[in-house]
Amino acid sequence: MTRLAPRTASRLRWAYAAIIAGVILASFVPQLLSGHSPFSMDDAGACAPGSRHLLGADYLGRDVMSRTLAAGRISVVIGVGARLGSVIIGLAAGLLIGMSGGAARSLLNGTVEVFLAIPALLLAMALAAVLGEGVWAVMTAIVAGTWAPVARFTAARVGDILSLDYVTAARALGAGRVRIMTRHLVPALLPSLVPLITTGIATSIMMEATLTFLGLGGSASVTAIPTWGQLIQEGSKFLFDAPWIIVPPSVVLMIVILCFNQIGDSIAAD
Numbered sequence: 482m483t484r485l486a487p488r489t490a491s492r493l494r495w496a497y498a499a500i501i502a503g504v505i506l507a508s509f510v511p512q513l514l515s516g517h518s519p520f521s522m523d524d525a526g527a528c529a530p531g532s533r534h535l536l537g538a539d540y541l542g543r544d545v546m547s548r549t550l551a552a553g554r555i556s557v558v559i560g561v562g563a564r565l566g567s568v569i570i571g572l573a574a575g576l577l578i579g580m581s582g583g584a585a586r587s588l589l590n591g592t593v594e595v596f597l598a599i600p601a602l603l604l605a606m607a608l609a610a611v612l613g614e615g616v617w618a619v620m621t622a623i624v625a626g627t628w629a630p631v632a633r634f635t636a637a638r639v640g641d642i643l644s645l646d647y648v649t650a651a652r653a654l655g656a657g658r659v660r661i662m663t664r665h666l667v668p669a670l671l672p673s674l675v676p677l678i679t680t681g682i683a684t685s686i687m688m689e690a691t692l693t694f695l696g697l698g699g700s701a702s703v704t705a706i707p708t709w710g711q712l713i714q715e716g717s718k719f720l721f722d723a724p725w726i727i728v729p730p731s732v733v734l735m736i737v738i739l740c741f742n743q744i745g746d747s748i749a750a751d
Contacts, residue, residue, distance in 0.1 A: 575635020
């Protein structure tokens with residue numbers, strides 16, 4: 482049983498990754514899979530799922546399936562891009578904290594503590610409201626709200642790694658700070674950062690959905706590719722009259738977040 486457990490975990494991990502890959506690939510060919518463009522409008526307006534629209538049409542007659550698939554293109558890109566940005570900034574800040582001393586370390590630690598004291602979603606909402614519409618505005622807002630925990634985690638790990646014998650030996654041989662960071666610290670940190678990246682992508686996608694659901698950052702144009710948060714926000718207005726509008730994006734969002742979380746948990750458990 483114990484020998485099968487790692488193999489089973491690996492298979493599940495690949496299954497979750499295949500689901501995510503399928504959603505991403507489908508987001509680039511929504512018209513091929515649904516038979517309708519995400520932007521074409523049916524004169525009949527909203528209609529329930531049927532032979533013409535498999536998952537129904539929204540209040541403007543746009544195919545719900547096509548729009549749900551196309552939305553993955555933006556939501557996943559924002560989630561992945563924002564998480565990579567927060568990890569890069571957090572890694573750099575953590576390395577600086579771990580390698581610094583005295584007043585510089587206190588200043589960097591104080592900056593991280595300030596960002597940790599502010600709820601990530603609240604900070605992202607404030608920035609998204611200031612920065613306006615657009616993918617980059619949403620990504621910047623999410624990065625600002627999520628880099629600090631990565632920095633604190635990295636700084637703690639750097640302190641542990643610096644006490645290891647091979648790092649002490651490198652210092653004794655005259656290795657400088659840059660060489661120690663690039664040749665010893667970063668390679669040692671990467672395995673522990675992978676679970677943070679995958680689970681953090683799920684958090685970023687959820688934050689993006691929350692921001693655009695609240696009308697922050699997302700484009701209001703009917704010709705722009707929507708996000709899952711925007712589709713859920715649109716569907717919430719017709720929750721009792723046309724529930725088929727809100728269900729597909731909500732289900733796909735839940736599945737993608739679950740898959741990313743499960744991949745991160747399985748990697749962390751290895």
